[in-house]
Amino acid sequence: MSKGDTAPRRSASKAASKRVGSTPEPEYVQLLTPDGERVEHPDYSVDFSDEELRGLYRDLVTVRALDAEATALQRQGELGIWASLLGQEAAQVGSGRALRTQDMAFPTYREHGVLYCRGIDPIMPLSLFRGVDQGGWDPIAHKFNMYTIVIGAQTLHATGYAMGIKLDGKVGTDDGEAVIAYFGDGATSQGDVNEAFIWASVYNSPLVFFCQNNQYAISEPVERQMRIPLYQRASGFGFPGVRVDGNDVLACYAVTRAALDAARLGQGPTLIEAYTYRMGAHTTSDDPTRYRDTAELESWKAKDPISRVKALLEREGLADEAFFAEVAVDARAQANHLRERVLSMPDPQPASMFDHVYAESSPLVEAQRAQFQAYAASFEGGH
Numbered sequence: 001m002s003k004g005d006t007a008p009r010r011s012a013s014k015a016a017s018k019r020v021g022s023t024p025e026p027e028y029v030q031l032l033t034p035d036g037e038r039v040e041h042p043d044y045s046v047d048f049s050d051e052e053l054r055g056l057y058r059d060l061v062t063v064r065a066l067d068a069e070a071t072a073l074q075r076q077g078e079l080g081i082w083a084s085l086l087g088q089e090a091a092q093v094g095s096g097r098a099l100r101t102q103d104m105a106f107p108t109y110r111e112h113g114v115l116y117c118r119g120i121d122p123i124m125p126l127s128l129f130r131g132v133d134q135g136g137w138d139p140i141a142h143k144f145n146m147y148t149i150v151i152g153a154q155t156l157h158a159t160g161y162a163m164g165i166k167l168d169g170k171v172g173t174d175d176g177e178a179v180i181a182y183f184g185d186g187a188t189s190q191g192d193v194n195e196a197f198i199w200a201s202v203y204n205s206p207l208v209f210f211c212q213n214n215q216y217a218i219s220e221p222v223e224r225q226m227r228i229p230l231y232q233r234a235s236g237f238g239f240p241g242v243r244v245d246g247n248d249v250l251a252c253y254a255v256t257r258a259a260l261d262a263a264r265l266g267q268g269p270t271l272i273e274a275y276t277y278r279m280g281a282h283t284t285s286d287d288p289t290r291y292r293d294t295a296e297l298e299s300w301k302a303k304d305p306i307s308r309v310k311a312l313l314e315r316e317g318l319a320d321e322a323f324f325a326e327v328a329v330d331a332r333a334q335a336n337h338l339r340e341r342v343l344s345m346p347d348p349q350p351a352s353m354f355d356h357v358y359a360e361s362s363p364l365v366e367a368q369r370a371q372f373q374a375y376a377a378s379f380e381g382g383h
C-alpha cells in the first residue's frame with residue numbers, strides 16, 4: 001500500500017459541501033479535493049502506488065503541454081482548427097487509464113488525453129486538423145476509434161459495437177470486453193445520444209457513456225440545456241448514472257473502472273457525468289468571452305486538475321521541486337518535437353483524396369479520379 005493510502009482523509013460528504021464563492025458545489029464522487037487532500041467515499045477508492053501517482057501527474061502535464069502547442073499552432077495558421085481539452089485533463093486521463101487493453105473507446109474530436117493514454121502518436125489528430133490526412137491511426141490496433149466530428153454520432157457507433165461484443169459472447173467474465181463512448185453535455189440534446197441510451201439499455205450492452213459536462217454546449221450554459229442533473233437522465237432509460245468530480249483524476253479513474261468492470265461482467269450500461277469545465281474556447285473559432293464572465297473562470301481555476309495532484313504529491317512527500325521541474329522540461333520537449341513534426345508534414349497530392357474512399361477501389365471512384373486528374377492537368381503549363 002502506498003503512502004497515499006495511509007494518509008488521513010476526511011469524509012466525502014464534507015468535501016461535497018464545500019463552496020467556491022457563493023455557489024455551492026454539487027454532489028459528486030470525489031477522492032481528491034482541490035487542496036490536494038485525499039477523501040474517503042463509501043463506494044469508490046483507488047490503490048495507486050507512489051510511482052503511479054507521479055505517473056498520473058506526468059500524464060496530466062504532458063497532455064496539457066501538447067494541447068497548448070496545438071492551440072498555438074492553430075493561432076499561427078498551421079492548423080485549420082483545434083478543439084482544446086484545457087481544464088478537462090483529469091476526466092480524460094483518469095478515464096483513459098481506467099481502460100483495459102481489450103476495451104474499445106469511441107471519442108469525439110476533443111479526446112486528445114484519452115488518445116495519449118491509448119498509446120497513439122499525438123501527431124495523429126494534428127495531421128487531421130492540418131488537413132494532410134484523415135488522422136489515420138488503426139482503431140482496432142489501439143482500441144480507439146477515429147475522431148467523430150458529427151455531434152453525438154459516436155454514441156450510436158459505440159452502442160452497435162457493444163451490442164456486437166455481447167452477441168459474440170465476450171462479456172460475463174473478469175477478462176471480458178467493455179466499451180466507452182465520450183461526448184459532451186451539449187450532445188445529450190441530440191437524438192443520436194438518446195437513441196444510443198435506448199438501444200444500450202434494451203440490449204443490456206457492455207457500454208459506459210462518459211459525458212464530460214464542461215458547462216457549455218459551445219455557448220449555451222448547461223442550466224439552459226436541462227432541468228435535472230445530467231446523470232439522473234440515466235434512470236429514465238433503465239440504467240445507473242453517477243456524477244464524478246471531473247477535475248479529480250483519482251475519482252474519474254475509480255468511477256470509470258467500476259463502470260467498465262460492471263459492463264464487462266454483463267451488468268449493462270452506465271452513464272458517467274464528469275462535472276468539469278472547459279477553461280478555453282469550444283474550438284479556436286469560438287470566443288468564450290462573449291457568453292461567460294471572468295469570475296466564473298477564476299472560480300474554476302481554483303479547482304485545476306493538475307494543481308490538485310501536485311498539491312497531493314507535495315502534501316504526502318511523494319515528489320520534490322526537481323521532479324516537477326523534470327516533468328515540465330520533458331513535457332515542453334515533447335511539445336516542441338510535436339511542433340517540428342507538424343511543420344515538416346508534406347502537403348498531400350490532391351488526387352490522393354481518392355485513395356482510401358473504400359477498402360478496394362471501384363469503377364465510379366476511378367472515373368472520378370481520372371476526371372479530377374484531367375481537370376488538374378488543364379492548369380499545367382500556364383493554360
